[in-house]
Amino acid sequence: MSASLQENFSVLIGWEKLKRRETLLISALCYSLLFSLMASPAAALLPPWADPLIVPAVIFLVLAPGLFFLRPWRTGDSLRAVWLLDRTLGMEERAITAWEILGRGKKGSAELLVLEEAEGILKGVDPKAIFKRRLTWQAISAPLFFLLWLLFVFLDDGVRLERISKASQASSAAARLREFSRELRDRAASQGLSESLETARALEGVAAERLAGEVDEKGLQENVAGLADGLRGKEAAGAGPSDLSFAMATAEGLLDLKAEMEALRTALLPDSAKGQEGLGREALERLGNLPRLKEEIGKRLPSFEKIETKDLQSLLDRLEKEVAAELDRRTLVEIREFLDHLLRGMEARENQLLIGEAGPAEPGRSAQAEREKARGIFPGDQPGTKESAERSLPPFQASAGAHLKGLLGEGKGGSLSFQGEPKGGKSEVSQEEILASYQRQAEEELASERIPEALRETVKKYFLSLGMSERKK
């Protein structure tokens, strides 16, 4: 008798517990969506990594355990469930009395009578049929809130795309900075450029901070700007007239010069070991095969044939220091240019975001921005659009007689830099041919309608004067 009654109560309480859990989960879901909806105007305040899609999920994960903690199933809840059964079936508290009697040890005759009567009434009663799930306002509101939330999140392109753009921008700028700083670090280490190496490490640190999320995009921008300003300060400090004749040489020339100095040092080793005062024959022959070094030594020591080994070595030391300093300086300039470019890119993105936030951009303004982007001196990380009025460049053919013809347009000048593997050996085209082709090109341009006729003579004189000054040099 007791077993079947006990089972009845267990089924009833189990069912009520299940309903409670469902109700709490639905409530948590409803409140999560409601809070997400209420917080959607503040989505811009979320950190870049926080996607609006995860906001209700996070609230739900916090709220649901909280609700379960605040409203755990207690004995009073079981009592209430049995009491409701009494009320519903009109049992006049037979169920509640029987439920309590079941928990007692010894049962009197009157208590057994209560159990018998309760069992008789509850036989065949299905609590699930009596106490059906109720439709709470949370259950009704949850789908509505969900639809509203979907409208807010998915249909609001601006909010979503802005976040995605912000996230990609953050990752691309910092990643580019880190890649550049690593390459720079390797290069500076191999060439012995102390300041460049130090700067490369600083850049890598700044990039790492951003990628680790320790600073935001604005922080990265500020750090990069600080580094760029520092480099600019160094440039200004070292901008005085240089007495180095190789100041105008290319980086490759400087590196060649450095290699030649190393070669000469190797050749001088036997002379210094012998304690020979003058240069040996071998060293002189070697020096004769080192044109750049020979030129530099010649500029400093006109009669270097009579120089002593010791003096030559000290000259080489000084030269080496100067070459390293020059390479360091040029690398720092390169770093600064890269940082400036990076900053410009970041600012341009920020402006685009601001324009996006303010509303649809004006057609002319957008075109101008595209034009400016297309004219950047460094390739961007997104494809640009071509101006309809701009002509496309002629196909570049890497042959001896090919010319790269520049195009003139309004506004700032543009340029393209090509970097490729240098071909070994001497140039197949002579300097005279190149000069002649440039002259011919200049004349053609002068003859064209793009230069007003009244100004053609002035322009021609200007270019001729440049040629004369070069010849004077």
Added chain:
Amino acid sequence: MEAINEIQERMARARGAFGEVKAEIARAIVGHEELIEQIFMALVCGGHCLLEGVPGLGKTLLVRTLGEILNLSFSRIQFTPDLMPADITGTNVLTDDPSGKKLFDFQRGPIFAHIVLADEINRATPKTQSALLESMQEQSVTVGGKVHRLPSPFMVLATQNPIEMEGTYPLPEAQIDRFFFKLMVRYPSRGELGRIADLTTASLPPAPDKVLDGDGVLEIRECVRQVPVAEAVKDFAVRLVLATHPQESQGDGALPLARRFVLYGSSPRGLQSLILAAKARALLSARPNVSFNDIRAVALPALRHRIILNLEADAEAMSVEKILAEALERVVEVP
């Protein structure tokens, strides 16, 4: 199974006895069914009743009829201002034994009966009223240092008149708290008045039959006490009693009316009466357990005389019934 059958039989006997008592009383008393039921409940619970009503409503007749049909000894004490305690309890009288030796012999007073009618109890002095204290609570009388047991079952049915208060002595709180129920005897309806006229102006009705004896009453008493009460129902009764207190903070909180008009709430005896009466009601309703409705049904007679109102209640004409009605409405069955 046998135990169940036995308890079912006992419960059926109790209900049968009650039915017979009601039927016999109905031969002499018109109406007052609820009053009769409540008096019977008090009897089977071992309690005493205070009946209050204006003169001429049949209070005395009702009690006297009950005494007659119960096959129990019955005595009536008319309380007057000059009534002394010894007139109720009895006294030691100096007598001679057969050898001529003088000795005190205890002469039992009218209290030594199963059913005692204390008519117009508020006309006696508090000193005399208090003579009933021990007998009502302990079912014994102590005279001259000797305790005399009263017969069992013992029940005091006191009546009092709410009007003509001049020359009366309101019952002290200790005395009034010992009454299981305070029952208000209402004025009969139009139909009942007609029947009363028929019954009392025609030839005298035959004397009622004796349908229940002392043993029968004691058996029902035992049966009543076996009726189980669920914790939730008991808790409801407890919270109901607590709700009558003006500074209540343990149950559902003090009720607005109680906070304003009540000086003292119900005593623990109120709770005892409430539970026991509810058990009796359940038994008489052929139910083996106490329900919330049983508690509700007996709350008024069990608690109304145990709540002491303040002066503001007198000024505002606030009644205990209103306060209890509010308590019954506001105290939830299962919190």
